[in-house]
Amino acid sequence: MSPAIEKHLNLLDYALSSLWRRKLKNLGITLVFAAVIFLVASFQFLTSSLTATADVLLAEAPEIVVQKMTGGRQESIPVSYLNRLEKIFGIRAAVPRVWGYYFNETTGANYTVLAVDRSEMPGGHQLEYAIDGKAPVDGQGEAALGREVAADLKLGKRRKFSLFRPDLSLKPFNVSGIFSESTGLLTADLLVTGLTEARDLFAIPDHFSTDICVYVANPNEISTIAKKIADRLPDTRVLTRPQIRKTYQVVFGWRSGFASICLLTALAAFVILAWDKASGLSAEEKREIGILKVLGWQTSDILVLRLWESLAVSGVAFLLGCTAAFVHVLYLDGSLFKPIMVGWSVIKPSLDLLPVFAAGDLLLIFTISVLPFMAATVIPAWRCSTVPPDSAIK
Amino acid sequence: MRPSNLFFLIVILVLMLDGAIIRQISSKKEVYRDNGHISNIVTAALGLTDLCLSTEARYTRHPAVSDPIAPFMDHPGAIEHFPSGSFWAVAENRP
Numbered sequence: 001m002s003p004a005i006e007k008h009l010n011l012l013d014y015a016l017s018s019l020w021r022r023k024l025k026n027l028g029i030t031l032v033f034a035a036v037i038f039l040v041a042s043f044q045f046l047t048s049s050l051t052a053t054a055d056v057l058l059a060e061a062p063e064i065v066v067q068k069m070t071g072g073r074q075e076s077i078p079v080s081y082l083n084r085l086e087k088i089f090g091i092r093a094a095v096p097r098v099w100g101y102y103f104n105e106t107t108g109a110n111y112t113v114l115a116v117d118r119s120e121m122p123g124g125h126q127l128e129y130a131i132d133g134k135a136p137v138d139g140q141g142e143a144a145l146g147r148e149v150a151a152d153l154k155l156g157k158r159r160k161f162s163l164f165r166p167d168l169s170l171k172p173f174n175v176s177g178i179f180s181e182s183t184g185l186l187t188a189d190l191l192v193t194g195l196t197e198a199r200d201l202f203a204i205p206d207h208f209s210t211d212i213c214v215y216v217a218n219p220n221e222i223s224t225i226a227k228k229i230a231d232r233l234p235d236t237r238v239l240t241r242p243q244i245r246k247t248y249q250v251v252f253g254w255r256s257g258f259a260s261i262c263l264l265t266a267l268a269a270f271v272i273l274a275w276d277k278a279s280g281l282s283a284e285e286k287r288e289i290g291i292l293k294v295l296g297w298q299t300s301d302i303l304v305l306r307l308w309e310s311l312a313v314s315g316v317a318f319l320l321g322c323t324a325a326f327v328h329v330l331y332l333d334g335s336l337f338k339p340i341m342v343g344w345s346v347i348k349p350s351l352d353l354l355p356v357f358a359a360g361d362l363l364l365i366f367t368i369s370v371l372p373f374m375a376a377t378v379i380p381a382w383r384c385s386t387v388p389p390d391s392a393i394k
Numbered sequence: 395m396r397p398s399n400l401f402f403l404i405v406i407l408v409l410m411l412d413g414a415i416i417r418q419i420s421s422k423k424e425v426y427r428d429n430g431h432i433s434n435i436v437t438a439a440l441g442l443t444d445l446c447l448s449t450e451a452r453y454t455r456h457p458a459v460s461d462p463i464a465p466f467m468d469h470p471g472a473i474e475h476f477p478s479g480s481f482w483a484v485a486e487n488r489p
Contacts, residue, residue, distance in 0.1 A: 343478035
């Protein structure tokens with residue numbers, strides 16, 4: 001073994017022995033530090049996974065969605081608007097959709113009721129591959145349910161159920177199928193039915209729909225055609241697929257309220273640790289440095305010793321914190337954050353997310369945690385080690 | 395045993411655990427991609443725009459097609475009060 005490596009191993013041995021002498025304090029710092037890193041890393045891993053999952057699952061989102069706006073609120077769009085879209089060159093299909101929320105007063109759950117003419121939608125004829133059973137047929141009083149909706153309605157073996165119309169009369173449905181479990185992150189709260197049934201349930205007149213999905217012949221022209229639609233229909237809001245997908249790139253960010261709390265908590269903990277270190281060494285630590293200098297240690301040796309000490313504490317905390325965060329997000333579905341993320345939702349889909357391991361995330365967490373801790377430890381040690389040893393011992 | 399050897403042994407054990415987790419992540423990714431085409435069918439056939447993560451408020455159930463002002467629309471002077479609202483940031487580029 002080369003003398004340089006041997007020297008560093010000896011310094012590490014000494015640093016670890018020194019840490020072990022104050023084991024209660026150092027173990028406490030390591031655990032608190034690991035907990036802070038766990039909090040930040042869990043949030044970072046969870047948001048990366050959510051973003052990646054949305055990117056994969058929403059790859060086939062509608063190319064353009066047209067919503068009618070009145071008084072800053074979305075309201076039903078007249079189906080006659082389709083005639084004004086027909087004249088725009090490059091539109092392949094414009095499909096009106098009826099959808100809305102149904103509040104089940106018995107259980108307190110919100111369902112998303114959705115109806116669309118599948119024959120006009122891309123891949124509409126393939127929907128049955130995702131359903132255990134068959135897809136609902138318009139006008140037959142059928143509905144395909146998400147698994148959580150079926151559970152919430154406590155259907156069991158029953159195939160019939162009823163929902164209330166706005167006038168409190170009952171609208172009966174037959175269950176045509178249940179969405180497969182692998183689509184839970186998209187369909188958990190869905191109740192897919194025919195246009196006739198959805199209009200009847202929500203009391204929406206036949207000449208209105210909730211929004212219009214527009215598909216274009218050339219995907220490169222999405223933004224151009226969206227602009228043309230906005231010009232032709234000035235009372236509408238036009239959302240494009242890139243905008244929809246971008247939503248999920250930014251909504252799970254550090255600017256959200258909960259994320260800010262995580263970050264501020266972590267920052268406060270780092271500041272307290274750094275302040276404790278930077279406010280100076282204890283008399284015992286100063287005396288130890290003085291004795292080491294009397295014994296012939298150089299200033300650089302003392303700095304390396306302190307560096308090893310802080311690296312051991314912060315490195316172990318970093319490893320423990322990140323490992324716990326991996327386990328938390330991958331195996332426990334982010335169970336610490338899930339209550340906040342789903343809030344008061346009665347329907348709680350399982351968070352079966354696409355896991356992401358990004359070196360960039362680890363580097364970011366390392367940079368905001370380990371490096372400041374090492375700097376906060378080494379600088380006071382350098383200030384103390386430049387003092388003459390006799391005054392340090394006194 | 396030297397303290398440094400014990401230290402390196404613990405670090406290597408934790409790194410091996412991390413390696414196993416990363417390997418698990420890779421295999422889960424493959425399973426996810428295999429099931430992805432079914433999800434893509436649902437998204438395309440129904441024109442879905444959002445993930446079903448939170449169903450308590452319309453702006454957290456469908457953030458991609460909701461207004462940034464939606465949390466404050468329930469009545470004049472309304473404040474945002476759903477817990478899930480604190481998890482989401484406002485989408486950019488929204489008229």
